Amino acid sequence: MQIYLPIAEISVNAFLLLGLGGMVGILSGMFGVGGGFLMTPLLFFIGIPPAVAVATEANQIVASSFSGVLAHFKRKTVDLRMGVVLLIGGLIGAALGVVLFNYLKSLGQVDLLVRLCYVVFLGIIGSLMFVESLRALRKAKSGGAPTRRKHNWVHNLPFKMKFRVSGLYISVIPPILVGVAVGILAAIMGVGGGFIMVPAMIYLLGMPTKVVVGTSLFQIIFVTAFTTMLHATTNYTVDVVLAVLLLVGGVVGAQVGTRIGVYLKAEQLRILLAGMVLLVCGKLALDLLLQPSELYSLGVAGGH
Amino acid sequence: MLRRLLITFALLCASAAPLSAEKIVLGLSQDEVAITATFEGSEILIYGAVSRVAPAPEGNTGIIIAVSGPLEPVTVRRKERKFGIWVNSDAVEVDAAPSFYAVATSAPFTEVLTDVEDLRHKISIPRAIRAVGTGVSDSENFTEALIRVRENAGLYQVLDNTVSFEQGTLFGTSIALPANLTEGMYSTRIFLTRDGAVVDEYVTQIPVNKVGIERWLYELAHQQAFIYGLMSLAIAIAAGWGASAAFSLLRR
Numbered sequence: 288m289q290i291y292l293p294i295a296e297i298s299v300n301a302f303l304l305l306g307l308g309g310m311v312g313i314l315s316g317m318f319g320v321g322g323g324f325l326m327t328p329l330l331f332f333i334g335i336p337p338a339v340a341v342a343t344e345a346n347q348i349v350a351s352s353f354s355g356v357l358a359h360f361k362r363k364t365v366d367l368r369m370g371v372v373l374l375i376g377g378l379i380g381a382a383l384g385v386v387l388f389n390y391l392k393s394l395g396q397v398d399l400l401v402r403l404c405y406v407v408f409l410g411i412i413g414s415l416m417f418v419e420s421l422r423a424l425r426k427a428k429s430g431g432a433p434t435r436r437k438h439n440w441v442h443n444l445p446f447k448m449k450f451r452v453s454g455l456y457i458s459v460i461p462p463i464l465v466g467v468a469v470g471i472l473a474a475i476m477g478v479g480g481g482f483i484m485v486p487a488m489i490y491l492l493g494m495p496t497k498v499v500v501g502t503s504l505f506q507i508i509f510v511t512a513f514t515t516m517l518h519a520t521t522n523y524t525v526d527v528v529l530a531v532l533l534l535v536g537g538v539v540g541a542q543v544g545t546r547i548g549v550y551l552k553a554e555q556l557r558i559l560l561a562g563m564v565l566l567v568c569g570k571l572a573l574d575l576l577l578q579p580s581e582l583y584s585l586g587v588a589g590g591h
Numbered sequence: 592m593l594r595r596l597l598i599t600f601a602l603l604c605a606s607a608a609p610l611s612a613e614k615i616v617l618g619l620s621q622d623e624v625a626i627t628a629t630f631e632g633s634e635i636l637i638y639g640a641v642s643r644v645a646p647a648p649e650g651n652t653g654i655i656i657a658v659s660g661p662l663e664p665v666t667v668r669r670k671e672r673k674f675g676i677w678v679n680s681d682a683v684e685v686d687a688a689p690s691f692y693a694v695a696t697s698a699p700f701t702e703v704l705t706d707v708e709d710l711r712h713k714i715s716i717p718r719a720i721r722a723v724g725t726g727v728s729d730s731e732n733f734t735e736a737l738i739r740v741r742e743n744a745g746l747y748q749v750l751d752n753t754v755s756f757e758q759g760t761l762f763g764t765s766i767a768l769p770a771n772l773t774e775g776m777y778s779t780r781i782f783l784t785r786d787g788a789v790v791d792e793y794v795t796q797i798p799v800n801k802v803g804i805e806r807w808l809y810e811l812a813h814q815q816a817f818i819y820g821l822m823s824l825a826i827a828i829a830a831g832w833g834a835s836a837a838f839s840l841l842r843r
Contacts, residue, residue, distance in 0.1 A: 293805040346824065354835050357832065516817075519819055520816040534827055582670045586666040
């Protein structure tokens with residue numbers, strides 16, 4: 288069934304969008320990532336104009352994250368206090384990111400920067416996680432007790448705060464900095480930033496994996512809601528019809544994904560996410576390295 | 592069906608006495624194209640007749656029908672290999688290119704129209720595109736690429752030999768409009784040519800507009816952007832909550 292999208296101004300198959308939403312929704316629920324880093328390139332691929340894809344994707348992530356976070360609230364795996372601290376950083380970062388994005392746009396080549404950002408960050412995070420979780424998996428098999436986290440520089444900073452759900456007593460500076468960094472990247476790359484947030488919370492802040500997913504989803508809701516409003520009011524590129532189709536599939540998928548996540552071990556979950564991240568990274572890297580079949584591309588003129 | 596339309600049309604306009612020697616009289620299957628929520632593209636039937644006061648002069652007569660979407664500026668970028676990766680390097684701004692363009696003829700294009708006449712009336716696709724003052728030496732590569740990309744997307748159509756032209760009087764064709772249509776006035780030009788020279792020209796406009804919920808959403812997004820944004824967020828939150836509630840009911 289074909290549906291005409293009023294803002295994107297193209298006609299697409301409704302079931303294709305529902306399917307895409309569902310697939311990405313499952314991942315979102317399982318890993319606590321918004322799924323934007325997968326969905327945005329997929330939307331480009333089916334012919335949605337990039338500006339509309341990025342803006343609408345933000346709106347869709349709000350829905351799937353909200354659905355996912357409710358399930359996590361029920362299981363008490365959301366660290367609200369940590370979430371709020373990260374969110375403060377995230378909003379500052381998102382605002383900074385938009386400023387940076389517009390500056391780079393005036394220089395040109397913003398397209399390339401976004402792609403390079405994807406390749407570099409997905410590559411680093413994916414391989415780090417993959418190696419680490421392989422090691423953890425091997426250790427678990429040999430029956431050794433998991434090593435206790437060592438105290439590092441993170442624990443010697445001022446403004447300490449107790450995060451009871453995470454079982455942490457650390458300074459608020461690292462979470463805020465993580466929030467800012469993710470916010471900046473989220474604004475530039477047009478994603479929720481969960482795929483950066485999740486590993487940062489595990490490896491930098493030392494939060495338990497089970498709490499990480501819910502807390503990340505909680506924070507993503509607000510950052511993407513902020514981005515949606517920004518896009519809707521400045522660029523008029525949020526397509527509500529596209530968003531509804533994606534999110535109907537997405538929210539159902541997120542529920543399914545959250546339930547699948549319960550049955551998987553934390554190490555397995557991480558290894559799967561790492562594999563996925565590396566796959567997307569590889570695809571994007573290939574696009575940059577191989578000669579494209581069409582060297583020319585069309586863009587909307589103006590803006591100067 | 593087309594044939595019957597043509598005949599009734601010919602009978603209708605036979606009585607109307609034209610002023611000049613040869614004149615195009617035109618009919619359209621629809622006066623406007625409405626983009627609804629389930630719009631899948633549309634087909635317009637363009638038909639008409641040539642009315643004459645005297646018998647047709649000697650020479651090969653032909654009909655050209657050109658349908659053009661609204662003109663808009665387009666940036667064409669070319670990728671180049673730099674430091675091992677493919678990046679956008681040169682860009683050419685095309686001042687005005689139609690968002691849609693279909694040109695249908697009753698015989699091969701070069702037979703019905705000479706180059707000079709094409710230049711004057713801007714009928715063929717390369718002539719319908721206006722690009723001036725580019726900083727790149729090979730700017731024709733960029734306009735060629737623009738045409739190629741849009742032809743592949745079905746937005747530019749060259750339809751040689753698709754206009755039926757019977758006894759030098761009745762003509763008709765159908766133009767398929769794709770689903771990814773932009774709004775605006777679609778100018779439709781019909782040319783009567785003899786030995787490659789334009790004898791008569793007829794211009795009409797076909798408005799293409801969004802209707803119903805498509806129209807409403809589009810207007811809301813542009814005029815009440817803040818409310819539209821809040822509405823989008825409300826829908827997202829409601830859908831997320833609804834799915835969560837539905838699933839916990841299912842599990843009970």
